[in-house]
Amino acid sequence: MITPQLDVAVAARSAAGHDTDLAISVRGLRKAYGPQVAVDGVDLEVARGEIVAVLGPNGAGKTTTVSILEGFLPADAGEVRVLGEDPAAASRAWRERVGIVLQSSAPEAELTVRECLELYAGWYRRPRSVDQTLALAGLTDRADRRGAQLSGGERRRLDVALALVGDPELVFLDEPTTGFDPAARREAWRVVAGLRDLGVTVVLTTHYLEEAERLADRIVVLRAGRVIAEGTPRTLGARDRAAAVITFTDADGRAQELRSSSVAADLQRLSAEALARGHDLADLEVRRPTLEDVYLELTDDAPTA
Numbered sequence: 001m002i003t004p005q006l007d008v009a010v011a012a013r014s015a016a017g018h019d020t021d022l023a024i025s026v027r028g029l030r031k032a033y034g035p036q037v038a039v040d041g042v043d044l045e046v047a048r049g050e051i052v053a054v055l056g057p058n059g060a061g062k063t064t065t066v067s068i069l070e071g072f073l074p075a076d077a078g079e080v081r082v083l084g085e086d087p088a089a090a091s092r093a094w095r096e097r098v099g100i101v102l103q104s105s106a107p108e109a110e111l112t113v114r115e116c117l118e119l120y121a122g123w124y125r126r127p128r129s130v131d132q133t134l135a136l137a138g139l140t141d142r143a144d145r146r147g148a149q150l151s152g153g154e155r156r157r158l159d160v161a162l163a164l165v166g167d168p169e170l171v172f173l174d175e176p177t178t179g180f181d182p183a184a185r186r187e188a189w190r191v192v193a194g195l196r197d198l199g200v201t202v203v204l205t206t207h208y209l210e211e212a213e214r215l216a217d218r219i220v221v222l223r224a225g226r227v228i229a230e231g232t233p234r235t236l237g238a239r240d241r242a243a244a245v246i247t248f249t250d251a252d253g254r255a256q257e258l259r260s261s262s263v264a265a266d267l268q269r270l271s272a273e274a275l276a277r278g279h280d281l282a283d284l285e286v287r288r289p290t291l292e293d294v295y296l297e298l299t300d301d302a303p304t305a
């Protein structure tokens with residue numbers, strides 16, 4: 001609950017123009033590659049400590065947007081503030097506060113995991129300890145392996161560790177688990193959950209809806225360079241208000257599915273009918289549309305076949 005005092009404090013801070021609660025603030029962001037418009041007026045805010053997943057079909061503008069936020073790409077137009085600075089003109093001190101995990105990287109093949117982390121730690125004024133970083137990335141038992149001997153999943157974990165060794169406030173994860181087996185994916189999720197516990201702000205792009213659902217406080221969906229929806233995993237696309245789906249097998253053995261906006265009443269009716277026929281409704285299920293149902297509807301990517 002927000003107390004009146006806190007309300008006043010928030011109002012005073014907004015009036016003073018200090019967005020201290022925002023790690024990222026973007027207004028009217030645009031970027032084109034020649035005639036190809038990649039980002040077409042994106043507004044985005046990310047609070048400190050928040051984990052935001054940016055979703056969208058191929059070519060939606062995710063990588064372009066994130067590259068601008070990371071300071072790798074200049075914007076054509078719009079106002080971009082990341083940790084209070086314009087990333088295109090950011091200071092060295094700013095770079096030290098931001099951790100970036102790119103889609104592909106090539107850690108030093110001849111160095112061990114520990115040596116590699118020590119090398120990177122040397123570039124920061126206040127690095128996280130190497131042992132702590134190893135633990136955070138789940139690499140403690142791989143510390144003495146050379147880069148060249150790491151599996152794909154382990155290399156990706158090293159990428160994450162390298163982004164964390166500077167003890168960043170904000171971390172960008174670009175498709176952090178692409179190509180992972182299910183166990184490695186769970187492990188990566190554990191790492192991100194660890195960042196949440198440390199209060200680190202995380203922006204991640206992903207094509208895995210389960211990943212977004214598990215990790216994100218908020219999901220932002222891009223399509224054709226625009227934000228077409230945003231919300232929590234539960235509320236995205238009015239998922240929480242969408243009609244529930246009730247499925248069951250009726251007394252005649254036929255599978256039935258019905259959309260219900262009044263679950264209690266429908267269940268009472270079904271139950272009364274079943275009891276009257278001495279039927280148990282043993283496989284009765286009530287479910288919400290999945291995040292994937294909602295996402296596909298939003299992005300119009302549903303298979304037409």
Ligand code: ATP
Nearest residue numbers: 033036037038056057058059060061062063064065
């Ligand atoms: P994906 O899910 O495939 O990674 P994305 O959402 O990250 O896609 P972007 O890579 O930002 O999308 O691309 C947005 C649009 O800009 C696409 O139409 C893409 O073809 C185009 N584009 C991206 N990079 C360039 C470039 N360097 N030169 C020209 N066009 C580009």
